Amino acid sequence: MKAEIINAINTAWQFLEGNSRFMSWNLFLALFPLAMSFWLFSKPRSIFIRWGVLLLLGATLLPNINRVVAYGNKLNIEVAIAITLVLIILGICLLRRPQYFSLLWWFGLLIFIAFLPNAPYVLTDIIHLYQDIRQSNSVWVLTLAVVPQYLLFMFIGFEAYVLSLINLGYYLHRQGWSNFILGIELIIHCLSAIGIYLGRFKRFNSWDVVTNPDALVKSVYNDMFDLGPILVIFITFIVIFGLYWLMKLVTLALLQQYQINQEESEKIYRASPKF
Known part of the structure; x- marks a missing residue:
């Protein structure tokens, strides 16, 4: 019995x-756009969410730092600058607000959109x-180790997607564009499905928008007229x-409850006698 338990633990560890x-x-790819949304749209009031995301981002980056460096060497700076300039011009034409003319902000938005499909991709x-x-x-290895690992992995990844869009929604609401939130969410869902x-199926990465745009555009153009890919995307x-x-x-319910608890705690703290 003891040998079977040890063998099951070893097997579970190998899978994990x-x-x-x-x-x-x-x-890491799923959490990256969420971290970007903190800077672009809205920094969360909850310190647990803020630091939790940053710690997870760092923990998932460390084992993959060599991969990040390798992909970074393929970056086509000229294409990135060209796309960013197009976005800036578009922003000037549509928004007419000087605070949106930041080159860094638009470049960050481009990165956010390009990497966001990685979150639901999990x-x-x-x-x-x-x-x-x-x-x-072993059924026990699958039930007690492997399946919970996958469930936690997929939950964190997709929750990063949800929080990213919630942050975007807060941002749009502050700008007075609440009526566009649903439409923008649907567009992002569609873009994410395509991504x-x-x-x-095509094994493209987010950075291929910059490093391999020709092959990416050609693949999208060819597949958009085929029933199979359209059905998969739908x-x-x-x-x-x-x-x-x-x-x-x-x-949203959990965030609202957290905010209520925080407000009640502040009221109790202010009402308590000071020593």
């Missing part, structure tokens, strides 16, 4: 360690769970929309 390699990288990593199930002979298709859009709507309701 093997999965952590791709999970840490994909979580849902597609369920295919690796199927492979783990086929390789494992997930390109990432999962189903992905429905899944993202439904899951986002559900998790957004829960997240």
